Amino acid sequence: MLVLTRRPGESIMIGDDVVVTVLDVRGDVVRVGIKAPRSVQVHREEVYRELQKANLDAASPSEHAVEVLSEMLRSGGGPSGQ
Amino acid sequence: MTAAATSTLETAETVDVPVLDFVSAIPGFPAHRRFVLVRVTEEGVLFALTAVDDPELRFLAVPPAPFFPDYAPEIDDESMAALGIRSTQDVQNLLTLVVVTAGETAGSSTANLMAPIIVNQKNQRAIQLVLSGSGYPIHAVLMPR
Numbered sequence: 001m002l003v004l005t006r007r008p009g010e011s012i013m014i015g016d017d018v019v020v021t022v023l024d025v026r027g028d029v030v031r032v033g034i035k036a037p038r039s040v041q042v043h044r045e046e047v048y049r050e051l052q053k054a055n056l057d058a059a060s061p062s063e064h065a066v067e068v069l070s071e072m073l074r075s076g077g078g079p080s081g082q
Numbered sequence: 083m084t085a086a087a088t089s090t091l092e093t094a095e096t097v098d099v100p101v102l103d104f105v106s107a108i109p110g111f112p113a114h115r116r117f118v119l120v121r122v123t124e125e126g127v128l129f130a131l132t133a134v135d136d137p138e139l140r141f142l143a144v145p146p147a148p149f150f151p152d153y154a155p156e157i158d159d160e161s162m163a164a165l166g167i168r169s170t171q172d173v174q175n176l177l178t179l180v181v182v183t184a185g186e187t188a189g190s191s192t193a194n195l196m197a198p199i200i201v202n203q204k205n206q207r208a209i210q211l212v213l214s215g216s217g218y219p220i221h222a223v224l225m226p227r
Binding site: 041043048054055058061066069071072 | 127188197210212
């Protein structure tokens, strides 16, 4: 891992268009600002990992699970007017 | 892609099968940006999102309104811009879906309210929003009301 020392107000460039700026340091809390193009998603790591796992769990359900679910949604009425 | 799409839709015209273009990849699946959106059953609310270049990769999704009537995800300006939404009028082209994790038994399926899929039906651009800090659960039990 690359380790750099920065002071509040100083930044780091990642590639050509991602800028990470240290805004503020108080005790054990660091506030960081990130400027990145829209195609680059920026998330807290733990949130991203949780979502990644949820997506992996949701991907490609078994035919049986799909049948159970569509049956439940059908018999349960689903949205009003159906 | 056409095989998967036509077999699900049968007689429907293939040209009408919307291919969604994710403006950024779905977390966990960096290689897949294009997904075909189809209804699983004709009369139901269950949708399937199938990867164009990998028909084995499929997500189930439902519109949240029938199940979570109070659900109102807030879409940030950056995501709005990425989806090509420029005016308040454009907002009516948005379709919200939530990804479903199908359980093996009725009542064990959950919906991901923390990361809804937002589609601009006008240009087929899509995004999986991440509503961190919203308090919306990633696994909300999906039960017909």
